[in-house]
């Protein structure tokens with residue numbers, strides 16, 4: 001059962017099939033453009049969508065809104081430093097602001113960043129600085145059905161080859177994403193992280209953690225990495241941060257807040273340069289685009305997020321939803337992580353070709369059937385077509401992500417999702433594909449307009 005009870009509630013919008021059909025047509029089959037009050041269960045993201053605790057709300061009331069040097073900032077600095085060990089800590093309004101500030105300061109055009117998998121905004125911020133983002137996921141990540149516990153690992157052989165190869169001088173940094181969101185929410189083992197850190201150190205390349213889901217990664221390490229069986233998630237997290245030279249953090253995930261993040265670094269000279277950009281574009285370094293009360297809520301969230309009972313219930317929720325999905329006949333990317341379930345839409349909808357977007361087709365169907373909002377991770381997100389509309393890049397897998405907001409939905413909500421999955425799977429062969437009628441030059445999945453393809 002959930003290790004909390006509910007003190008504040010928010011009604012869930014209930015809609016009819018007709019309302020959903022007309023809403024979806026109105027937004028040109030782009031679920032990002034729905035109004036929230038047209039969505040019954042919102043699994044679009046686990047980012048900034050969690051429920052605050054009573055203790056976080058109490059902490060918010062102690063927020064000090066001084067422009068400079070607030071008490072909130074000092075509490076925040078102390079808490080983040082204790083967790084991560086990094087001395088230089090810059091608050092930002094969310095993760096991608098940390099990416100922008102670090103990359104615009106550190107990267108020179110033409111350089112390369114390496115990662116187990118860059119998240120989409122991370123890649124976009126690398127590319128906006130004229131650089132190339134290369135993903136080096138481990139070979140085990142290619143088998144969606146195996147239950148290998150650490151499919152989020154970086155491929156150490158390819159990392160070594162890159163760091164010691166002909167382009168070595170262009171490699172600016174290595175980013176390890178914990179857990180690997182772009183790679184199915186799979187965790188990184190401490191052994192893999194330590195070896196990646198050793199390679200970076202030997203080649204004098206900084207290692208930065210994208211720590212958005214550091215606590216969920218740490219929990220999975222305690223469950224599946226024998227050497228850490230007797231560690232607490234907090235101990236694992238502290239050790240993980242200390243293997244790297246700094247971190248980018250979206251506190252909207254494992255800070256359990258609605259807004260916030262930070263950039264934390266060992267390198268004082270680099271932090272000083274980042275700070276100038278922070279002042280120009282986010283805010284004074286003691287608030288960085290946040291209110292004092294936000295900083296205090298992050299402090300409290302960071303202390304709650306490594307609670308083993310909380311993390312266990314997160315794993316139980318993902319495990320339950322995984323069970324419901326398999327029972328409905330929908331394969332998932334195995335094993336389920338903690339923050340989301342990735343449905344194998346390509347396998348469920350073999351009649352829809354990749355460039356008619358099986359994952360997106362399934363997303364639209366979950367919305368039409370049950371008012372559930374989710375997001376595609378397939379050829380709409382990762383693919384491309386040439387000027388004549390012929391496929392030029394196809395995603396390796398056609399997935400649909402059901403993200404699980406923190407402390408927000410109960411087991412009966414999950415059971416409702418299971419019922420909808422079952423109904424959708426029963427009529428899977430009748431689900432239509434989609435074609436893009438309008439798209440943006442980058443991050444197209446956010447802004448595309450689509451229409452159903454009639455057979």
Ligand code: F0G
Pocket residue numbers: 044045046047094095096097119121122177181210212250251252261403
């Ligand atoms: N890194 C990872 C691994 C993420 O998952 C995200 C956001 C970011 C960085 C950017 O952080 O949103 O605070 O600017 N992921 C959300 C998602 C949006 O739905 O997965 P942000």
